[in-house]
């Protein structure tokens with residue numbers, strides 16, 4: 019059992035508020051990812067969980083027990099740091115064993131445990147080296163080994179893969195995932211890489227300026243973002259935002275989507291399904307959020323969805339798909355189409371819009387309209 | 389892992405202490421320095437306001453020691469000497485050090501050996517330096533008589549026994565000792581100059597001389613500044629060199645404020661006066677150091 | 692840096708002249724720097740008759756070490772005729788503990804001030820730093836009284852106390868500036884591993900600190916060994932350090948001037964710091980520049 023529960027945590031450095039009234043629950047065995055832009059307070063939150071930073075306000079519980087005043091070493095938590103923080107003067111073996119040494123575990127037992135961890139991570143041949151003689155990926159493994167060796171009930175990771183190249187990052191991601199499945203330990207993982215977040219997380223917490231914007235499964239975060247920040251932060255290329263008028267035509271509430279066809283402005287009417295909750299907003303402006311894959315070539319989806327026709331300004335082929343840049347309400351927007359059907363720039367093309375998956379946001383509060 | 393009961397207990401005593409260990413460790417040296425630096429400055433300040441003679445008293449009278457001090461010829465000579473000594477010492481040390489650094493920066497094969505030679509005087513005490521130069525410059529058996537014996541009958545170099553020139557002898561010895569240090573400062577700064585800038589300037593057709601005067605030396609302004617501050621600070625503290633070289637003489641023509649202070653405090657039972665002169669020295673140092681530190685720290689904060 | 696020589700089309704002859712000019716200046720300077728130590732050394736090896744003959748710059752006729760022996764063990768300083776040896780030992784006894792203690796204290800406080808940035812750490816550091824800048828004349832009068840009060844006036848112990856205290860400013864500066872560049876995550880990782888303040892210091896920081904320890908030790912040793920003001924102010928007679936004894940020897944007016952003994956004594960007094968400089972010059976320079984670029 020290892021749950022983490024944070025209530026109303028806040029923290030300032032000098033006059034800058036770094037964490038503002040954060041509440042968060044992590045379930046036993048869960049893999050929670052803290053995702054957010056640089057400087058939003060992710061590391062600070064992680065350090066608070068670890069006990070490395072004192073909190074200004076709030077309580078933190080591990081397994082229901084308040085640990086605000088418990089020293090980090092007594093929290094049974096291990097942490098992997100962004101810079102790995104390997105002890106430069108010690109061999110890999112001693113680096114891994116140091117935590118056990120400090121806990122007065124006998125030498126023989128230490129040795130055996132280190133061997134075991136090293137073989138899991140496939141770094142046995144490195145045990146007698148110093149950190150300076152290791153490659154980035156090897157250092158990363160040693161840092162993981164240092165955390166694993168103590169068999170803690172909670173693991174904290176602070177951007178552990180951000181110093182690796184893309185290929186290695188992919189490999190390590192898989193290994194961390196495997197590790198989580200075998201250990202079944204509770205893990206909190208900080209990153210600003212959304213792919214990492216989506217692939218690893220049971221749940222993701224999106225942070226901005228010291229506040230949690232949304233917590234949910236990767237799928238929830240992706241398809242039902244709580245606000246425009248989350249919607250724009252997750253997904254690549256990001257969601258298209260178009261300001262539209264909500265109007266009723268033939269008893270059907272829909273959005274007026276201004277586009278460009280053969281150089282001329284044209285308004286498409288886009289009927290919105292399940293629009294009861296929008297009745298009150300008739301004749302007001304809302305922000306329509308359309309992920310690129312929602313706007314796609316007419317040929318590849320079912321025909322019940324509404325279609326629009328507009329000019330393609332240019333193309334960005336990505337391999338699997340091609341992105342068509344079109345103009346919606348004066349701003350460029352991206353549509354994801356099959357390379358087979360992409361029109362050359364300058365010509366016009368028919369797109370299907372899967373309005374069931376469209377998001378709507380309030381233009382002033384930027385919150386999702388539900 | 390550990391028993392929850394035991395865990396709580398450990399926290400309350402040991403870990404709370406752990407949390408304040410950094411402060412606890414810094415506190416003793418900090419308090420020592422507060423007492424022995426700031427406390428002593430205040431203490432000396434108080435003595436300077438008394439009539440202390442043989443022994444310090446704490447019977448504050450006012451500023452008459454300072455009035456006496458400023459009226460004393462001996463003090464005024466010492467202070468004028470400080471101005472002469474300080475400005476020449478700084479000027480020559482920086483010029484020579486800078487020239488040597490630039491010359492050494494020209495891919496000299498024996499750079500290591502030469503650097504060692506230029507810098508060794510800095511490892512020697514002022515007393516030894518003074519002893520050596522005193523011997524070299526003594527008129528009866530030193531360089532003067534040697535030159536005359538070589539046949540240069542009119543050669544004269546008797547500054548060390550010349551009232552008007554003795555302070556310049558102190559300058560010579562001091563520059564000999566410190567210029568290598570300035571060289572080291574500049575050389576290490578020159579090594580950090582971005583080579584691409586120099587390559588680019590070469591491509592623009594600038595000569596090596598032009599590159600140094602136009603680009604590199606101006607970019608070393610902070611080094612000039614810190615060299616200036618260090619040398620100024622050293623010159624105000626200068627004491628031992630004068631003691632060993634001229635002992636302030638002939639008469640008191642080559643005394644510096646530091647020698648004045650020592651003389652009053654330890655030889656003439658004028659402790660109040662000595663304290664006043666020490667305060668004047670501190671003020672002089674502060675006038676140079678405080679603006680420097682202030683600008684340094686401010687630059688750091690913004691940088 | 693990029694040398695014109697390596698660039699195609701540079702004027703070979705002009706370049707050669709330039710090199711000649713540079714070398715002339717550098718060698719002339721080297722002669723000027725080495726001159727004094729040559730004169731001192733050669734004088735110390737001559738006998739008095741040879742010195743009186745006035746050939747200052749000439750090599751000694753023969754190597755004569757009597758002056759060295761006399762300077763070391765029988766020259767009269769004040770009323771004692773035991774040479775520099777007892778004072779040299781005083782200096783050793785004085786410098787070893789004060790260097791060791793002030794380096795240790797500086798390492799600990801530098802470590803605490805840089806890697807545990809508690810509230811006020813920077814102000815405390817700035818206040819401690821000021822001790823590097825004061826002219827020591829400002830502290831000698833109160834210090835004389837305080838040493839008397841502590842019962843260590845006119846003793847080597849007293850000098851050890853003084854040098855240790857005023858060394859702390861410098862050593863703290865060295866270590867603090869060194870540890871500032873150590874990543875804070877290292878301390879955090881060790882904290883998670885269960886190491887406390889002192890164990891992190893002992894197991895992780897000290898092994899990393901060898902270069903700065905060398906710098907600090909060399910700097911402190913040079914300072915303490917060469918120091919004169921404190922020695923002259925707080926000690927007399929048998930407890931004086933070697934610099935003060937040397938000065939007394941040189942400036943004694945009682946007997947016939949034995950220049951060769953004076954010079955040998957000067958070299959003996961200078962020898963320890965010179966030796967340190969020659970074997971560890973690199974660290975010495977680092978100490979100078981680190982001490983120079985304060986803050």
Ligand SMILES: Nc1ncnc2c1ncn2[C@@H]1O[C@H](COP(=O)(O)OP(=O)(O)OP(=O)(O)O)[C@@H](O)[C@H]1O
Pocket residue numbers: 031032036054055056057058059060061062063210
């Ligand atoms: N010791 C400190 N003193 C002052 N401000 C700090 C300190 N540590 C962090 N901050 C500030 O707190 C904010 C949050 O820092 P934090 O390290 O938690 O961000 P982060 O989300 O982890 O960013 P990154 O992705 O770049 O690691 C930043 O604006 C940072 O400048």
Ligand SMILES: [Mg+2]
Pocket residue numbers: 060061062176
């Ligand atoms: Mg971070």
